């Protein structure tokens with residue numbers, strides 16, 4: 001039987017996973033599959049960005065460790081905005097160590113990521129035992145965490161996430177369907193509609209940044225490569241009119257998603 005990939009059809013399946021349930025509700029009510037990568041280094045810049053783009057995003061992706069003036073007031077402000085305007089807080093920490101170290105990096109240090117992030121990225125490189133430790137930590141503690149994405153494939157030139165790597169990553173995810181919401185990938189890396197496929201490397205104008213990043217169009221990312229959610233950074237954050245650009249990406253992303261034939 002053919003799988004139907006429309007969000008409407010996948011809603012029940014996706015809702016079995018707490019993170020995906022949250023995301024799909026936001027996506028459908030706000031009609032957006034745009035996640036903005038807020039790679040800015042000042043808290044005020046991030047807050048200003050969010051104030052402009054909140055209506056167009058389902059998730060706000062952060063690299064908390066690039067911020068120069070981190071504070072708990074900043075986190076509180078983000079949480080208030082996320083609550084009010086309905087988007088999830090996504091810390092792109094790309095955990096990649098032994099389980100115990102990941103646990104410390106998730107819960108401790110300056111940023112106490114698990115106390116505020118709804119989702120994080122995890123590399124599969126260290127094996128699935130580390131993912132299971134991670135899941136136990138999240139399930140046994142009172143955290144903001146709803147789930148994670150596994151990195152199946154990176155967007156950069158020469159990335160080693162090829163050959164068996166995406167496939168084996170999918171195998172890990174299948175073992176923890178309540179915890180792993182989906183993947184960071186370039187092309188949809190699995191035929192299971194109960195996962196969400198998130199893709200960075202999207203830019204309507206440019207094809208590369210001269211530092212290894214590879215960009216392609218929304219059309220390519222969603223229609224051809226069959227991803228669900230586009231992750232867009234500089235194409236929006238460096239635009240003259242950030243709000244208009246976020247709206248343009250959200251509109252194009254959503255129309256590509258809902259007009260996809262499978």
Ligand code: S5P
Nearest residue numbers: 037153154155156200201213232233234
């Ligand atoms: O393979 C990847 C995975 C990620 S999460 N390639 C990526 O570029 N990313 C992240 O997406 C990266 O860390 C950055 O925050 C964002 C892309 O930003 P842009 O400015 O290139 O759109």
